[in-house]
Amino acid sequence: MSEVARNARKSTTIGDLPNRILHTILEFMPIQDAGRTSVLSKKWMHIWSTLPHLVFGPLSFKYVSNIGASAATIIHKILMQHTGNNMGFHLISSTCKLAQSDVDQCIIFVSKHGIQKLTLDMANDENYMLPNRIFTCATLTHLKLSRCIFKLPDDTKFPNLISLQLEHSEIVNHQGSALYLSKLETLELTFCVDVDSVNMVSPKLVNLSILSSYTVTFECFNVNPILERIKHLCFDGSSLKNLGSVPVPDMLDVSLNLQSLRICDFKISVKRISCALCLLRNSPNLVELGIDEVVKVDETIRHTDELLDYLSEAVNEVIEALRMIRTVRLTKFKGTTTEMYLIKVMLAHSPELERVIIEKRNATYIPHLKELLSYHRASPNAEIKYT
Incomplete structure (x- = not known):
């Protein structure tokens, strides 16, 4: 038998795969199951102890609860056994609670071991106060926080942060403090408090999502360089409502750089439609418009007629607003x-x-499909697609 034939007959196992692939496989498993692979062999012990992303999710916390163990003790033990860089560390549970001191120890530990992605979303009765060390962590690039409190130290930098996601979080005692995010590209604010008056310096920000958090006004677009610079904006109907609480200007003082705009929970009224048209008309580069769930504020005949009359009279504004839209x-x-x-x-x-x-x-079947396909199209290339 030839050497090639003998090699072909050798059986291969999952353990023969490259370490980076084995790491990926283990990261898709609950961490308690991934940990059990360490008893298979010395190689698997090495794979487990160098796992770059540690995810303590709902299944992990449920397992800890079922065996009557302390979640904080198990997490601490795993971190102490870990020998590689902690590139990702994620604490996620809607039921389990961890003490402030336990979370502090975790964050301080991983911030010393190459952490790049950090997620904190725990179900504590009180929001977590982030330890100051995290604000100057040089390796951190992605930060996702829920139910947390920021108390900004002087000259907060986040030197290499690319993505920041805050949910149900609050920034306190920020008067006179500046948040320097020189490399930030994506900012998402969902149900946050006291973030609209923070002095944020983010020259590279291009993606901004504001959901029930930030008090957006037309003046914000005129004076805030962040809103003038961003390319992709997502906000909800409450933001349009805030815009509509003041007279809608014909045009803004600045031209926006938006390429895509997404409006969530679009509660339609004449005021909100006029606000949306104002933003579209001031965005000459806008090519994509997304609307997530249209909700009619009032279905009475009077209000419906009012909306139809407005759109029929504002034809020129509509044409200008939609002139570059492709999707x-x-x-x-x-x-x-x-x-x-x-x-x-x-x-x-x-x-x-x-x-x-x-x-x-x-x-379910859309009964108006034929009607949609029969509508007049200004573009001969326009297609209607369903997903």
Whole structure:
């Protein structure tokens, strides 16, 4: 038998795969199951102890609860046994609680061991106060926090942070403090408190998501260089409501750099539509518009007629607003009269439109499909697609 044939007959096992692939496989497993692989062999002990991303998720905390152990003790033990860099460390549970001191020890430990991605989302009765050390961690690039409190130390830098996601969090005692995020590209704020008056310096920010957090006004777009510079913006109906609480300007003082705009929970009214048109008209580079769940504020005949009359009279504003749009994406589509009319308007006044992507709320048949396909299209290339 030739050497090639003998080699071909040798059996291969999962343990023969490269370490980076084995790490990836273990990261998809609950951490308690990944830990059990350490008893297989000396190689598997090495694989386990050098796992770059440690994820303590709901299944891990449920396992700890079932065996009657202390979550903090087990997490501490795993960290002490770990011999490689902690590139990712994630604490996620909607039921388990950890003491402030236990979380502090975890964050301080991983900040000394090459942490790049950190997630903290625990179900404590009181929000966590972040330890000061995390603000100057040079290796941290992605930070996702829920139910946390920021108390900004002087000259907060986050020197290499690229993505910051805050949910149900609060920044306190920030008067006179500056948050320097020189490399930040993505900022997401969801149900946050006291973040709108923070002096944030983020020259590279291009993605901004604001959901029920930030008090957005037209003045913000005029004076805040962050909003003037961003390329991708997502906000919800409450932000449009805030915009509509003041007279809607014909044009802003600045031209926005938006390439895509996504509006969530779009509660339609004449005021909100006029606010949206103002933003679109001031965004000459906007090519993608997303609307996540259209909700009619008032379905009475009077209000419906008021909306239709406004759109029919504001034809020039609509044409200007939609002049460069190439993609329209509607999610949670229900086929209501209001949604149908919006699609009709966008098809009729978007000369560059290439696709309207409709993501249905469920898999049921849309009774108005033939009507949608019959609408006049300003662009000969416009297609309607369902996902």
